Amino acid sequence: MNPEQKRTIPPSPSKIKGYITAILFIILIWGSSVKTESSIGEFIVGFPNIMDLLGQMFPPNWGYFNNITDAMLETIRMAVIGTTFGAILSIPVTLFSASNLVQNAWIFYPVRFILNLIRTIPDLLLAAIFVAIFGLGSLPGILSLTVFSIGIIAKLTYEAIESIDQGPLEAMTAVGANKIQLIVFGVIPQVLAYFISYILYTFEINVRAAAVLGLVGAGGIGLFYNKTLGFLEYDKASSIILYTLVVVLFIDFISTKLREKLI
């Protein structure tokens, strides 16, 4: 090898793949903007409207806070009850979908498949369906939060169960423990902290979700968005938004502190 050959720079890898990806991506974005009739021009034309709206929202109607406190408390109640029922119902689902507790693939795969199906449906769609079944009120809201919570808690918990230490389980099997003893003394002590932490996490999500369920008539503070925005009372709408913000941040703060203590 002479020194000149050494110095030649190796050819850079082919860039065709990158170009094709970029072209496909641009086509995708362009197609989407055609499909949704989005244009920057329209946004600029509409921009004064947004500013106008924000101007009307700005001094929030502080007196309105008294009117919506009841609805706010109802929202939190819905989140508490929905999360609790979801957590209780998710326990059997979790046990049947953990592959180290139920060795039969014919059981845990179908259960997981149903869980995945549940998680594909957004909470607001569930609420709209439950409102069609049970009529207006907080009951459809609670039911939709329950179903929604099962999807999250069961998925997170079965993954926690699958990653537990197998040692205690093997030791207990070796001394002849049955399935229930195995779960009570081997699994629960290991995953309980995670389970509670996931419940709190789901509760945080549910408070946010419950705040908008009222838009489809499922109770809570969301009903007031419809009322105030329908009558163009933007100062009241902004006080609802602020109130929700304060409550959500407060609950998030407490829940995060508790979760940090647990794990």
Place this chain on the structure above:
Amino acid sequence: MSETTRIIPKPKKNKIGLWFIYSALLLIYIWAFSGMGLPEIKQTAGQISKAIFSGIFHPDWNYISEPGGEDLLHGLLDTLAIAILGTFISAFLCIPFAFWSAANMSKGRAIPSFGKFALSFIRTFPELVMAIMFIKAVGPGSFAGVLALGLHSIGMLGKLFSEEIENMDSGPTEALIATGANRIQTLWFAIIPQVIPGFLSYTLYRFEINVRSATILGVIGAGGIGTPLIFALTSRDWNRVGIILIGIIVMVTMIDLISGYLRKKFI
């Protein structure tokens, strides 16, 4: 060896603290359930749920593709387009927010914590309410949905991106500064190459969430499959509700699979 069954004393727990937690929980539940009252279940509830179930099992297959464009495939495509464009907009808009709220990008604590507060403010603002406001500005339709998703996603993406920036290796940056690179050069050659895979992966993750959100934007008139779904629900056309639900489930599952595959390739 007489003491084969020696009982190990139980570790002392903080009993008072536990009782405090239990009683607080009990009070919360008493408050929650006493406020709800007994639920009234309508007489027709059973009938309607039966109708919905039979609708899901006998979906209105003709609705999948109809001449005229008001059908399932167009609705789903519209939903997908809203999610793609909304995610794209927010992925760009959140980059300044991410650098603003990353603790290792600026000196002092005040600037990043203010940025973090701004992001959590955006996150808490419900996207449906944003959509309602954008409808007032640009009129009902998919564009309002795109803007709402684009603005709302900044909250989560900005937070995830800033955490990605905080977790990166500071070695390359220091090396570049030592060789006399200016700020833009360090940004371009040390920071961007490290964070791009994480950014792409989080953007795809948010895209999965946005597909789900876009399906409900139509409920308030911001485009997508939600509008025909609400029409079908109010007109009690359960077979059509069934086919739309199946369509949503199939679309979301497929998007999750594709996006999960791509995310594995990135990281």
